[in-house]
Amino acid sequence: MTTTSERLHRAGDGVSDPIVEVRNASVTYDDGDTHVLDDVTFSIERNEILGVVGESGSGKSMLASALLDAVPAPGHLSGEVLYHPDRDATVDILEFSDAELNEYRWAEVSMVFQGAMSSFNPTMKVGAHFSDTLKAHDRAVSEGLEFAREILSDLYLEPERVLDSYPHELSGGMQQRALIALSLILEPEVLVMDEPTAALDLLMQRSILLLLEEIKEKYDVTMVFITHDLPLVASLADRMAVMYAFELVEAGPRDQIIGDSAHPYTRALLNSTPNIDAPLEDMQPIPGKSPAPVNVPTGCSYADRCPLASDTCRRQDPTFEAVREGHAVACHHWERASEEIKLTFGEAAATGGDAGGDPR
Amino acid sequence: MSRARDTAADSDGDAPLISVNDLEVHFETEQGLLEMFDDPDVVRAVDGVSVDIGENDVLALVGESGCGKTTLGKTIIGLQEPTGGSIAYRGRDIWETKAGNTDLSFDDIRSSLQIIHQDPGSSLNPNRRIVETLSEPIRLTHPDISAGERRSRIYSLLERVGMTPPRDFASRYPHQLSGGEKQRVALARALLMNPDVILADEAISALDVSLRVEMMDLMLDLQEEFDTSFVFISHDLSNARYFAAHGNGRIGVMYLGNLVEVGPPDRLISDPKHPYTEVLRWATPNLALDASEAGDPPMRKIDIPDPVNPPSGCRFHTRCPEARTACTREQPELRTLEDGHRAACFRSESDHRYWESDPIED
Numbered sequence: 001m002t003t004t005s006e007r008l009h010r011a012g013d014g015v016s017d018p019i020v021e022v023r024n025a026s027v028t029y030d031d032g033d034t035h036v037l038d039d040v041t042f043s044i045e046r047n048e049i050l051g052v053v054g055e056s057g058s059g060k061s062m063l064a065s066a067l068l069d070a071v072p073a074p075g076h077l078s079g080e081v082l083y084h085p086d087r088d089a090t091v092d093i094l095e096f097s098d099a100e101l102n103e104y105r106w107a108e109v110s111m112v113f114q115g116a117m118s119s120f121n122p123t124m125k126v127g128a129h130f131s132d133t134l135k136a137h138d139r140a141v142s143e144g145l146e147f148a149r150e151i152l153s154d155l156y157l158e159p160e161r162v163l164d165s166y167p168h169e170l171s172g173g174m175q176q177r178a179l180i181a182l183s184l185i186l187e188p189e190v191l192v193m194d195e196p197t198a199a200l201d202l203l204m205q206r207s208i209l210l211l212l213e214e215i216k217e218k219y220d221v222t223m224v225f226i227t228h229d230l231p232l233v234a235s236l237a238d239r240m241a242v243m244y245a246f247e248l249v250e251a252g253p254r255d256q257i258i259g260d261s262a263h264p265y266t267r268a269l270l271n272s273t274p275n276i277d278a279p280l281e282d283m284q285p286i287p288g289k290s291p292a293p294v295n296v297p298t299g300c301s302y303a304d305r306c307p308l309a310s311d312t313c314r315r316q317d318p319t320f321e322a323v324r325e326g327h328a329v330a331c332h333h334w335e336r337a338s339e340e341i342k343l344t345f346g347e348a349a350a351t352g353g354d355a356g357g358d359p360r
Numbered sequence: 361m362s363r364a365r366d367t368a369a370d371s372d373g374d375a376p377l378i379s380v381n382d383l384e385v386h387f388e389t390e391q392g393l394l395e396m397f398d399d400p401d402v403v404r405a406v407d408g409v410s411v412d413i414g415e416n417d418v419l420a421l422v423g424e425s426g427c428g429k430t431t432l433g434k435t436i437i438g439l440q441e442p443t444g445g446s447i448a449y450r451g452r453d454i455w456e457t458k459a460g461n462t463d464l465s466f467d468d469i470r471s472s473l474q475i476i477h478q479d480p481g482s483s484l485n486p487n488r489r490i491v492e493t494l495s496e497p498i499r500l501t502h503p504d505i506s507a508g509e510r511r512s513r514i515y516s517l518l519e520r521v522g523m524t525p526p527r528d529f530a531s532r533y534p535h536q537l538s539g540g541e542k543q544r545v546a547l548a549r550a551l552l553m554n555p556d557v558i559l560a561d562e563a564i565s566a567l568d569v570s571l572r573v574e575m576m577d578l579m580l581d582l583q584e585e586f587d588t589s590f591v592f593i594s595h596d597l598s599n600a601r602y603f604a605a606h607g608n609g610r611i612g613v614m615y616l617g618n619l620v621e622v623g624p625p626d627r628l629i630s631d632p633k634h635p636y637t638e639v640l641r642w643a644t645p646n647l648a649l650d651a652s653e654a655g656d657p658p659m660r661k662i663d664i665p666d667p668v669n670p671p672s673g674c675r676f677h678t679r680c681p682e683a684r685t686a687c688t689r690e691q692p693e694l695r696t697l698e699d700g701h702r703a704a705c706f707r708s709e710s711d712h713r714y715w716e717s718d719p720i721e722d
Contacts, residue, residue, distance in 0.1 A: 055568040056539065156662050174663065201424040206643040208664045228568050231645030236563060256646060260680035272570040276598040276629065276644045280605050285574035317509070345647045 003104035014239075014253070014326025017087055018043035019190060019222050020067060020109070025079035027062045027071050034293045036075065037062040038246040041320075042221060044190070046084075049213075051237030051254070052226040053269070055290060059246035060226050064194045067224070068105050069093050085189070107137055110188035114195035116175035126178050127163030133185055144185060152179040155211050155220065173204035177211070184219065187240065192224045197232070209236045231273055234258050239326075242266045245290050245301035252327030259343075262323045262334040264306045267341040279347040300332070308333040308340060375451030377556055377589060378413040378436055385431050385446030389668070401668045405431040407617040408445070410694070413557060417589040418609025420600035421624070422640060426664055428617040429593050433559045436591055437473035449473070471501060474550035478562035480542035484534040490545055491530035492520075497552050517548045521578060521584075540571045547579065551586060559591045564599060572599060580606050597644040601625045602646055611698065613637050616675040619694060622702035633703035635659075635680045660722060674705070677720065682707060686717040 020043070027037035037059045045051050054060035062071065072075045081093045085108070093104060105111075113119050120129060127145070134144035149159035155177040162170065162178055168180065176196060183191060197205035213236060216223055227233050233240065234254060241251040242263065250263040261267050268286045275283075288305040300318050303309040312332050320328045331337065384407055388400040395591040405428040413419055413436070421429040431443040435447060438454045447454050449469050452462040457469055477483040484493055494514045498505060505513075511530075518526035521544040534542055543563060550558050560579065564572045576599065583590060590607060594600045597611075601694040602609050604625040611628050613621040613636060632638050639659045659679040665671055671678045677687035686706060706714035 055570060171663065187715045202597070202645075203595070203640065203643040204662075206645070207657060210657065229645075230569060231647050234647060235645055269570055270647065272573050273647065274573060274576075274596075274598040274602045276601060276641070276649045277646060277648055280602060283573045283602065285577065286570050 012072070015043040015045045015185055017046045017084075018082075019046040020044045020086055021080070021082040021084070022063075022066065023064075023080040023082070025066050025077065025081065027059075027066060027075050027077050029075050029293075032076075035246055036293050037066060037077075039079075040066075040243075040248050042241055042248055044224060044253055045239070047216075047220060047222055048238045049223040049225060049236055051233035051240040052224060052243060053228070053230045053233060053240060054226075054243030055228055057290065057293075058243040060195055060243050061226075061244075063243070064111065064192050064224070064226050067190075067192050068109055068111055069096065070105070070111075103137070104184070106133070106188060107186040108188055109190040109192060110183040110186065112183045112191065112193040112196045114198050115170070116179040117167065117179045117199075119179055120175065122167055124166075125163070125180075126165055126167060126170070129182055130163065130185055131281070133182065137186055139186065144331060147187075148181060149184055151184050151215075152178070154215060155181055157181070173200050173208070176200060176204075177208060179206070179210070180215075184215070184221070187219065188221065188223065190222045192226070194226045195228070196225070198229075205232060206235075206282060212236065230269055231275065246293060247301065247330070249302070249331070252323070252329075256323075256327045260338065261343075262307050262327070262329040262337055263302075263331050264333075264337050264341055265302045267337055267343060268305075271341070271344050275345045283344065300330075308336055375448065376412040376414050377417070377450060379448045379451070380409060380413075380432075380436060380445070380603050381448070382445035383432070383435060383442050383447060385428075385435055385440060386535070387441045403667050404617045405667065406435065406442075407670060409617075409619045410445075411612060411619065411622065413589055413591065414690055415556070415589060416523070416583060416608075418583070418592060418604050418607030419590070420592040420604040420609060420611045420616055421593060422594055422600045422611060423450045423614035424664055425596060426613040426616075426667060428667075430561055432614065432619075433561055433591050436476075437475060437557060437559045437710055438469060439475070471553040472556040473559070474553055474555040474557070475561065476546045476563040477552055479566055480539055480546050481534065483546055484542055486534050489531055489533055490537075492551060493534075493545070494518075494530070494549055494555045497549065500552045501553065505654050513552075517551060518545075520582075521545075521548045521551075523548075531702045540567055540575065543567060543575060544578070547582070551582060551588075554586065555588055557589045557591060559593070561593045562595070563592075563595070565594065573602070576603050579603070596687075597629065597640050601629055613640065616665065616670050618675060618704065620676065620705070621703040622694070623703075627698075627701050633697060633701070633708050634676075634705045635682050635707075637703075638675050640678075683720045684714055684717040685720060686712070686714040688720070 023041050025037060025040045026035060040063060050062055052063060065071045066077055066081060073352055083091050083093050096104060130145060130148045130260060131141050134141045152159040152162055157174060157177055167175055195207050225236060227232050237254045240254050242249050242259040244265050250266050257266060271284050272286050286305060291301055299315050300313040303313040318330045318332045320330050322328050323334060385405045387403045387405055391558050394530040396428060409432060421433060423429045431440060435442050437493060441455055452464050456462055456471055457464050458466045474535055493515055495510055498510050514530060515526040518529055523544055564575045567575060579590060582588060592603045600611050610622055611625050612619055621628060621637050628637060633642060639657060642657055658681050661679045673689050674687040674692050677683040690703040693705050694702045695708060696702050697708055706712040
């Protein structure tokens with residue numbers, strides 16, 4: 001058991017009422033030789049939307065799996081994943097029996113995966129997925145389906161038509177929304193979404209994001225939105241966490257991560273993103289590539305690509321430092337980052353933006 | 361530049377590289393046994409599209425899934441036969457050429473028009489080393505080139521697309537490359553043919569956000585170096601803007617098979633003339649903090665209508681916030697507004713009867 005005061009003292013991450021706490025979580029393969037999640041500690045505030053950003057192979061999907069103790073074998077998850085059903089209760093889900101885990105998944109913490117096509121069984125109607133889920137969790141089917149209809153119409157779908165369709169009869173955007181409805185059918189406290197909109201066009205992505213915000217307000221659900229697409233999640237999240245090479249490198253309120261990020265990688269990521277209002281000549285790719293899980297360098301894993309890297313960075317892994325209350329960064333030189341790596345879109349926004357840009 | 365080309369091509373008869381005229385591509389849905397006496401459903405993937413592509417040009421096509429941008433792209437490079445209208449390469453109709461009715465050979469046209477697919481993983485043969493994948497097109501088109509020369513050509517091209525050391529990369533299998541590297545191989549393969557036009561069909565969508573600018577820069581460098589034109593398909597307006605602005609090209613907005621707005625990227629984005637372009641602009645994430653909180657979408661429905669029975673009149677009228685009853689009856693034409701900026705909306709005609717008709721209520 002952890003007391004509230006202990007939590008507050010330790011956190012410094014601006015989270016006062018965490019619903020899930022992850023402490024020193026690591027996922028290893030090959031008897032500990034390969035780290036695909038490296039000592040990650042963070043908390044999810046009750047009723048917030050947390051955006052987790054990382055590139056392919058940064059370990060962000062492992063983080064999602066860790067929240068449900070669903071790391072694919074033979075991976076080994078160590079550390080603690082604490083779930084607080086309410087303010088004063090704490091359970092460690094890694095200690096759960098199989099039966100407890102079954103109840104925890106979907107009913108307490110539910111997950112939406114990328115690519116709805118592969119999450120639905122193509123030979124079953126969408127409605128059957130809902131009733132099967134209700135039966136598997138010993139819920140009343142007719143009441144459950146009534147609730148399903150409500151969520152479906154909240155997501156701007158026609159409930160009867162969708163429930164009576166096979167997955168292939170729906171468009172990609174409709175499938176993905178039906179999948180979100182399915183994940184909410186047992187009224188979970190936390191919804192973890194791993195690239196829930198990646199296969200969709202921007203217009204549908206953006207529409208779904210708007211609906212998620214409404215769903216969050218209506219059903220009081222905490223959301224974790226995991227994606228490689230920083231600008232997308234920036235429009236939705238309250239707080240953001242940035243992952244690089246299987247580690248968490250920065251976490252804080254959305255406005256600070258976007259407007260005043262302290263980690264050189266976050267700043268480079270922001271500058272590499274084509275932005276509709278930024279001057280065109282200022283977009284810069286990040287040189288080099290991220291390390292593989294087997295030979296993560298000693299010291300800071302971003303050092304090889306970082307313009308601020310010094311000998312200290314190559315020798316010693318940086319620990320988390322508080323930039324300000326609620327905003328933490330793992331970098332030796334974060335104080336110099338804002339001076340030496342200018343954010344390109346910020347100035348554009350300040351001056352009203354030059355949407356045109358000059359041809360090169 | 362592209363503006364000047366558009367008009368020049370029309371006036372002095374100097375045929376543009378690619379000329380698309382009133383193009384139609386309609387697909388009939390498959391018929392089951394029980395439906396064999398009914399008329400088949402027709403999907404109007406592309407309907408009445410006209411556009412020209414010049415030398416060293418960029419046309420960025422944007423629109424949501426199912427708007428016909430890929431079908432239009434594939435028709436432009438001669439992979440898809442149109443069901444109506446015409447598509448000409450340097451003044452010769454591509455499909456007439458295939459039938460042997462012009463002075464060009466179809467093989468020449470085919471090798472001048474290349475494609476890079478969305479998913480780099482499935483566009484490379486997993487059982488072949490990169491060098492084998494890249495040798496094949498040279499062997500087919502230039503059987504007299506020696507193996508040594510073939511290799512040196514491949515190495516220099518790999519080096520050019522940023523894959524160094526080329527010897528090392530050439531001997532790898534596709535699974536030993538990252539997504540970005542696979543896409544570079546696909547680009548190198550397209551460039552082997554020294555093409556006039558490359559269709560990049562969502563070529564950067566599968567890449568990490570941070571790699572997209574790098575890949576676009578590479579394609580733009582090659583555009584200058586090899587004098588290649590690009591048809592760049594994307595659902596992301598900010599990528600389309602980046603690519604079209606740097607490539608001195610245009611953005612074309614598609615909706616349910618129609619081209620609804622075409623123009624230079626700066627003007628199309630800062631002053632969109634079609635309500636659907638406004639919708640796409642709304643959908644594009646913006647990092648500037650005050651703009652990042654999205655308001656309500658400037659449209660009435662989230663889902664795109666069924667392309668089998670597209671709405672009457674202006675196809676966007678079922679979702680358009682500005683729609684009036686006039687929009688349900690008549691389809692607006694793509695009209696030239698200013699130099700190079702064209703839009704298909706009654707709202708750009710100040711004396712249209714749209715202004716007297718009643719707004720549509722849902």
